[in-house]
Amino acid sequence: MIWNKAKECMAPEEKRKLQGERLHKLVEKVYHSTPFYRQKMQEMNVTPDDIQSIDDIVKLPFTTKQDLRDNYPYGLFAVPMSQIIRLHASSGTTGSPTVVGYTRKDLSIWAEMTARCLSAFGAGQNDIFSVAYGYGLFTGGLGLHYGVEHLGATVIPMSSGNTAKQIQLMRDFGATALACTPSYALYLAEAMEKAGIPRNEFKLNIGVFGAEPWTENMCKEIETKLGIDAYNIYGLSEIMGPGVSHECQYKDDSHIIDDHFYPEIISPDTLESLPYGEQGELVFTTLTKEGLPLLRYRTKDLCTLTDEPCRCGRTSVRMSRIVGRSDDMLIIRGVNVFPSQIESVILEMEEFEPHYMLIVNRVNNLDILEVQVEVRDGYYSDEITKMVILKKKIAQRLHSVLGISADIKLVEPYTIKRSEGKAQRVIDKRIFN
Ligand code: ADP
């Protein structure tokens, strides 16, 4: 179902007009209320009057995570604290946390955005959601929570962890939808199987997964293991939280909620705008945010954009899956490697579990990539020759995809640590050398 047809299916020209009006108002606002932006705009010789249409956005300055850190905690807030009714902080996957603040209106828009996503996943008032994203400073838990309530469905505020209880309550309460990170979904699937509870005792049929990069192959794996339809939801706390973009029933890239969050793609090196279709860094401008409005925020997430029409009727720009964060890109012997490429290979091969760790080290001035991967039950063997053949098979496949060789370490099922939130799959020891 389309939650807000008027906005989600707006004619592109009309949408651009709305975006332009919103941008102009936003720039007026931050110019007068945020010294940081006024100064940046003055340095670039830009005034709010220069911003008359959405195409003028390229005249505006970028914002980075470092800017948020430099102005910690509230320096970029555009309203007095008396109007801020909630704070969150980014989970600090990379570096120290950043604080974000929301006004009452921001929270109400956020709830609607998340409801739009859930509705695109086919969820409605009769659904019962187990929200297993962490509740707290992380935006995942509360973001989904209020989206489910806004949709009119039922929310079970589980938060993450306590896996045995999660499973019991999903069964007893008849949960029809599960929201968590893809890596926790895998963990739950495995724990459900281990607990020996038959699948037909669960009513689950929708998965709402995001907060970390995951591949198409991982999606299929989770769908098979849990027997559900899994959908991608994307967001980041600086822009709002979960609900910045979402898949629809066609799962052909994710719709960006671009009446509120204007997307651009830039080259992370030259900072120039790139045309749709080219891979680059995703940049967002919050068109309607009051508490912490951001101009051209550099997400560090790498993907492509498209404005081709989607069969569902929504007219928004769509984004591909995130290939990785530019921070996550490993440079190994001069070659760029994304963990997602390795994940894709592992998941293509039936001999392996979707659990892996990448260890990067430098020995005698040479980068070494070690891929630890769990061999599936039934394929693991004490016979060395069998394991050697398996190792060779994955090593060759990885080499053809990555263009470099990796040391493979096959490990027994269930030996790699499972994640309840965002998975940590890379240990780069070179940083400390
Ligand atoms: P942190 O930067 O501390 O991880 P957040 O909790 O706000 O802060 O996480 C936002 C980031 O999580 C995004 O910038 C992106 O890298 C990642 N992310 C969120 N949703 C998805 C998704 N569906 N697919 C890929 N990556 C995602």
Ligand code: ZN
């Ligand atoms: Zn669509």
